Amino acid sequence: MARDQIDMTPLQSRDELVAWLEAGVKPESEFRIGTEHEKTPFTLEGHQPVPYEGAKGIGALLEGMKLLLGWEPIMERGNIIGLYDVTGGGAISLEPGGQFELSGAPVETVHQTQSELMAHLAQVREIATPLGIGFLGLGMTPSWSRAQIPVMPKGRYKIMRNYMPKVGKYGLDMMFRTCTVQTNLDFSSEADMVKKLRVSLALQPIATALFANSPFTEGKPNGFLSFRSEIWRDTDNARSGMVPFAFEDGMGFERYVDYALDVPMYFVKRGEEYIDVSGSSFRDFFAGKNAAFPGERPTLSDWANHLSTIFPEVRLKRYLEMRGADGVPWGRLPALPAFWVGLLYDNDSLDAAWDIVRHWTAPERQALRDDVPRFGFKSRIKDRYLFEIAKECLILSHAGLRRRGRIDHFGRDESRFLEPLERIIEAGRSPAEEMLEKFNGPWKGSVEPAYLEYAF
Template sequence: MARDQIDMTPLQSRDELVAWLEAGVKDPSDFRIGTEHEKTPFTLQGHQPVPYEGARGIGALLDGMKLLLGWEPIMERGNIIGLYDVTGGGAISLEPGGQFELSGAPVETVHQTQGELMAHLAQVREIATPLGIGFLGLGMTPSWSRAEIPVMPKGRYKIMTGYMPKVGKYGIDMMYRTCTVQTNLDFSSEADMVKKLRVSLALQPIATALFANSPFTEGKPNGFLSFRSEIWRDTDNARSGMLPWAFEDGMGFERWVDYALDVPMYFVKRGDEYLDVSGTSFRDFFEGKNPALPGERPTLSDWANHLSTIFPEVRLKRYLEMRGADGAPWGRLPALPAFWVGLLYDNDTLDAAWDLVRNWTARERQALRDDVPRHGFKARIKDRYLFEIAKECLKLSHAGLRRRNRIDHIGRDESRYLEPLERIIDCGRTPAEELLDKFNGAWNSSVEPAYDECAF
């Protein structure tokens, strides 16, 4: 999330938390598409991590972008940590290890997503290239150790860095070494939200396989196709995963609120200060029982911030966030919103997708999610390979985009953005398997060529 919220109205009742989510309901004519992507900055010379400080650091990159774009700077304790487009709603923010994130504005078509991406990449290059900075489109940094990666000057990350090792093996890797591409989509009612949430949770492993792109750690194959996805299996299980309860009767906004109330908090923001409340529950805070803020009740801002620290495979805010995909080279980025828009924004396709997954049990969904980081398309559910299901989903998505019929200036619909995924299905191999072939062949067992071939 680009900016921590600033609505400081104290909350009186649980109903307000539910109402905050319900306010996301939109008429289908107002549905939008948001795309967020992260990319790893590296020095063009030597392929090293880029520090925040200095004339050629991340801070200087953000300053240059501010001058170029005229966007509002987001500041923390005198450091520029992001940019916000007041008119369009897009933002640029920093992940903990300097991963550079574009949170795209809410747009109407995948054509606009593509246009926004191309503009962003041209702007970033204009500022970054003279600073000697390039960007990598992989799901995980392929060659750096944890210790080599710089820390960005953001208070919330300091708190998370201290807390992560207490709750999982890989939280620090998730924060400092991974990149994702994410699509945010709308719903028209509570029932529509529930249906989309269930379909997209069940099918998230499909996106993980299609975008699997993190097979290297510290210069060597790590045994996985999406190690980024594997990392999420042992980061903090109290706030991540496949949400089996979302498939049970009674699922709705209230059920999500009850879940979120019990997810341990990280921080509370007061002015410029991040207070470390890691491990405490929002439910106790709600009753005025947070040890760091005795007697004080949370605000809507605290609630919005807390919801942004929950990391399941699909996240509900005032829209749904698809969180299963590895970061990718720029040519593949618009394929993710295209894939999910085709499946979820056309009612016939949504029904067909639900038919595909409705008989899967919670245990089967979990097993598929557990197997996909290592096995990709060869993971199985019931008696089917994930590859067959991915092929079917791509067909459904294609049909949904054709029916949507949003045409660009030369008469093409949005299904054209699925082409990179169709090529992956045609050759039957994940992007990670292609990278491993190169590593074992033309790259001569080195990940260094990735900094050319997988750069933006």
């Protein structure tokens, strides 16, 4: 998660909320790619969770990264909880269970995403290895119970931790045990935003199947290929899911604002203080009717922070955020931005992708999303297996990246980053299925080898 926004201008009208989103519109020449990925830290000795405190803890890791990078620390109550590059580069932040997130800088090509990733991993290793810390590239911690996982010292997570069990069965698992890779992409107009939102929402289950990578819970197969994706089905349905209204007539920035106004809030931040307002709506806050702030109106910062606590499969901020994929090992990370850039940043591919999904109904899209965590490529929509659709989308993405023609210094275009996904399609099985085969074969019923084979 990005750092919380600071803009204390009180809001007067709903139009300002719409304008805040609309400010994301930019010409195609200014389109950028942002990639965020989370990885689970573990002790190289014993493969245990890493606490925040201590000479070999997460705090020490962040302090080391600060010295190495010269980035500004993000502090909360005297604890370092993240870092950001003041020159507009990336940021490093902590998820609730210590998952270490790089929010990449907005870059122009997937080649640059790859370079940024390699630099980041080299830097992290330099600091982490002497501390005895490794990082795991899976969608969910494969062996730890929730009780084993240390809590990071962040106020917003304390509020979420108390609220989550009231609204779903898996919220705490989402917070403490999952990792994702996401990509953030731009739009050139309201209509362009709507088209990209619809296509990417409908096709998010394809990313889930291609990146499915979380088949183990507490050392045993959990019956799913992407348990991370299953977790999101029962985390908090008031703020997650397939956003069916996005496909209705009249969809636009205003419609999303109306949705967000009714999503229950978690917190309001004042100074360093997180004030728990969980369960109340932004709409009431906007009308001066929040019990914790009687007669007070929210600020733009409150709005930006609230939007960052909504978790649909594709999230609208001042860009679109693809949220359907499990965290994966480093070799496969650039494949996620490559897949979506090829589909969404090339108009021919975007049109062709819309042709694939436009006849699907809301119940059909929902059923596909519900089936994919368990069945992966074997899920069906209408009379087609998801595998066939994934294959088709990969071809479209490949063609889109070739037409984009962004060449690296070896003369290669961005389509080379799809190779890991093409290998998955050729093999006809998701990464989780491959992992389960290892578990039942060479791993001899243990998940411990994952800490070597799937580490960064």
